[in-house]
Amino acid sequence: MTTRVPVEKKVLNENQIVANELRDRFRENAVFCLNLISSPGSGKTTLLEKTLDRLPRNTRVAVLAGDIQTENDANRLKRSGFPVKQITTGGTCHLDARMVQKHLEDWPLEDIDILLIENVGNLVCPSSYDLGEAAKVVLLSVTEGEDKPLKYPSIFFKSELVVITKLDLLPHVPFDLAKARENCLRVHPGVEIVEVAAINEAGLDQWMTWLRKRQDATSKSRTAVLIN
Amino acid sequence: MHELSIAESILDAVERQAADHPDARFHKIGLRIGELSGIDADALNFSWHAVTQDTSYQQTALEIEFCPRRHRCEQCGQQFTVHDYRTDCPRCRDTNTTCIGGEELDIAYLEVEE
Numbered sequence A: 001m002t003t004r005v006p007v008e009k010k011v012l013n014e015n016q017i018v019a020n021e022l023r024d025r026f027r028e029n030a031v032f033c034l035n036l037i038s039s040p041g042s043g044k045t046t047l048l049e050k051t052l053d054r055l056p057r058n059t060r061v062a063v064l065a066g067d068i069q070t071e072n073d074a075n076r077l078k079r080s081g082f083p084v085k086q087i088t089t090g091g092t093c094h095l096d097a098r099m100v101q102k103h104l105e106d107w108p109l110e111d112i113d114i115l116l117i118e119n120v121g122n123l124v125c126p127s128s129y130d131l132g133e134a135a136k137v138v139l140l141s142v143t144e145g146e147d148k149p150l151k152y153p154s155i156f157f158k159s160e161l162v163v164i165t166k167l168d169l170l171p172h173v174p175f176d177l178a179k180a181r182e183n184c185l186r187v188h189p190g191v192e193i194v195e196v197a198a199i200n201e202a203g204l205d206q207w208m209t210w211l212r213k214r215q216d217a218t219s220k221s222r223t224a225v226l227i228n
Numbered sequence B: 001m002h003e004l005s006i007a008e009s010i011l012d013a014v015e016r017q018a019a020d021h022p023d024a025r026f027h028k029i030g031l032r033i034g035e036l037s038g039i040d041a042d043a044l045n046f047s048w049h050a051v052t053q054d055t056s057y058q059q060t061a062l063e064i065e066f067c068p069r070r071h072r073c074e075q076c077g078q079q080f081t082v083h084d085y086r087t088d089c090p091r092c093r094d095t096n097t098t099c100i101g102g103e104e105l106d107i108a109y110l111e112v113e114e
Helices: A013-028 A044-054 A072-078 A097-103 A153-158 A167-172 A177-187 A204-227 B003-018 B041-052
Strands: A002-010 A032-037 A061-067 A084-088 A114-118 A135-141 A161-165 A192-195 B025-034 B061-067 B070-073 B079-081 B097-101 B105-113
Touching: A002 A013, A002 B003, A002 B025, A013 A032, A013 A097, A013 B003, A032 A044, A032 A204, A044 A061, A044 A072, A044 A114, A044 A161, A044 A204, A061 A072, A061 A097, A072 A084, A084 A097, A135 A153, A153 A177, A161 A177, A161 A204, A177 A192, A192 A204, B003 B025, B003 B041, B003 B105, B041 B061
Parallel strands: A032 A114, A032 A135, A061 A084, A061 A114, A135 A161, A161 A192, B025 B061
Antiparallel strands: A002 B105, B025 B105, B070 B079, B070 B097
16 A cells, blocks of 8 residues: 655755754854855855955954865965865765864864855855855856856855956956846845956955955844844 | 765655654655756756665655745735746736745655555
């Protein structure tokens, strides 16, 4: 006899449980966590290098950099002097919450105010895995097509900010910036967009302003919870 | 291609569930997959066959229900399916709408032969 047993469970339930634990710990320890996602080669590491350069030396910031192989990104970011750890997934195309949890084991969260996570370069898979972050940020470089948001709507919909990168290359590539912005807004009405050319520092002020504003919003909502 | 990780997660979840039905043979697994979940049904079926090879789930089929992106209008309460990324309300044209469906990646049910 065939019977149907209702299950009603999320496939990624186990990941969600760990992500929720991480989010609670981030809240308790006032850690502002961002999850940076893009295709390979869109400029996540360069944006992070420039971000770390601009942060005051006494900022309590830490970085987790995800890649399938090599410690190259972490080595680049370590030059900033801030704590950086590489997560090498060994083949997996995304970070999951357990990898983040494991790599945070020997970092006391009470000593961190900002945790920046550079996900594995991939626009599809990382969008399914919650890492306990306050917000996802997606990068789109002008050397990719302006239709990327339409092809990969999931990540553009789930991200709070789109950073259009490599603006310095705009004169050399057939990338329609207005169309790219329009496509971002079609998939995610109201999404914030900043444009940067990290290599020559253009637009970085705008990005840093967003970062501070978003961090403030997180700590304010945290205070509100404490007051209530 | 994270469908392989997803297939492994499904197998884990089903194996846990199987503990409650020790003598059962699992016929089908009902899944709900949203338009915004980033999962490709063909790739998931392919991965499912790969991860279940030589296990007792080799004959277990995935039945996938595709869930389109749906929004609710905050102005008039209308619920609607989003076509061609148009998220404004088809009834009152208000642009303040909230996503209420399309992100599903759920195991809905198991079909068991006992």
